[in-house]
Amino acid sequence: xxxxxxxxxxxxxxxxxxxxxxxxxxxxxxxxxxxxxxxxxxxxxxxxxxxxxxxxxxxxxxxxxxxxxxxxxxxxxxxxxxxxxxxxxxxxxxxxxxxxxxxxxxxxxxxxxxxxxxxxxx
Amino acid sequence: xxxxxxxxxxxxxxxxxxxxxxxxxxxxxxxxxxxxxxxxxxxxxxxxxxxxxxxxxxxxxxxxxxxxxxxxxxxxxxxxxxxxxxxxxxxxxxxxxxxxxxxxxxxxx
Numbered sequence: 699x700x701x702x703x704x705x706x707x708x709x710x711x712x713x714x715x716x717x718x719x720x721x722x723x724x725x726x727x728x729x730x731x732x733x734x735x736x737x738x739x740x741x742x743x744x745x746x747x748x749x750x751x752x753x754x755x756x757x758x759x760x761x762x763x764x765x766x767x768x769x770x771x772x773x774x775x776x777x778x779x780x781x782x783x784x785x786x787x788x789x790x791x792x793x794x795x796x797x798x799x800x801x802x803x804x805x806x807x808x809x810x811x812x813x814x815x816x817x818x819x820x
Numbered sequence: 821x822x823x824x825x826x827x828x829x830x831x832x833x834x835x836x837x838x839x840x841x842x843x844x845x846x847x848x849x850x851x852x853x854x855x856x857x858x859x860x861x862x863x864x865x866x867x868x869x870x871x872x873x874x875x876x877x878x879x880x881x882x883x884x885x886x887x888x889x890x891x892x893x894x895x896x897x898x899x900x901x902x903x904x905x906x907x908x909x910x911x912x913x914x915x916x917x918x919x920x921x922x923x924x925x926x927x928x929x
Binding site for chain 2: 733743744748760793804806807811813
């Protein structure tokens with residue numbers, strides 16, 4: 699059974715940093731691209747970042763480019779999102795999501811974690 | 821950037837009725853469109869991908885159609901568990917961005 703479990707969310711002041719983790723199980727982690735998708739309270743879904751299975755290619759939404767860094771440790775089956783220079787508008791539930799087709803980064807998301815809430819406020 | 825527009829914003833129907841949801845893209849996305857269902861407090865669930873393919877475990881009452889700029893998600897007969905928010909997503913405009921539509925809420929009339 700595929701499982702994705704996020705952790706690391708919490709309350710942080712504007713300008714602060716936070717690192718999210720997503721522990722994966724139930725599939726060959728290194729064979730699948732992964733993404734982070736966020737959802738502000740009461741709002742819709744926004745793709746944040748994606749990474750290839752090997753970790754060699756990364757992609758970002760314009761809204762987070764230069765501030766967030768996606769990475770993965772395939773030996774630990776874990777996906778990360780390092781978030782720096784956080785702003786109030788980054789407040790959201792952050793989901794990690796697995797790509798449907800494997801190596802294709804530009805793909806749909808067939809499994810999602812339960813999400814972790816990040817609140818940026820003074 | 822491709823913009824996705826969903827209509828209506830809210831659809832009020834009764835169990836057993838047919839639901840028809842629309843997603844329109846600002847430029848062609850070929851058939852690279854998916855539909856997700858999200859219930860309160862839950863993560864989204866993939867229903868349909870590549871416009872018309874049902875994801876694993878999705879009931880046959882869910883169907884998708886369309887190509888280019890106009891897409892439809894149809895729920896043939898609403899079950900109580902189908903009342904939720906539905907999002908469309910395109911994957912065509914890579915590597916710039918994935919985009920989601922703003923969502924359609926299907927609620928009980």
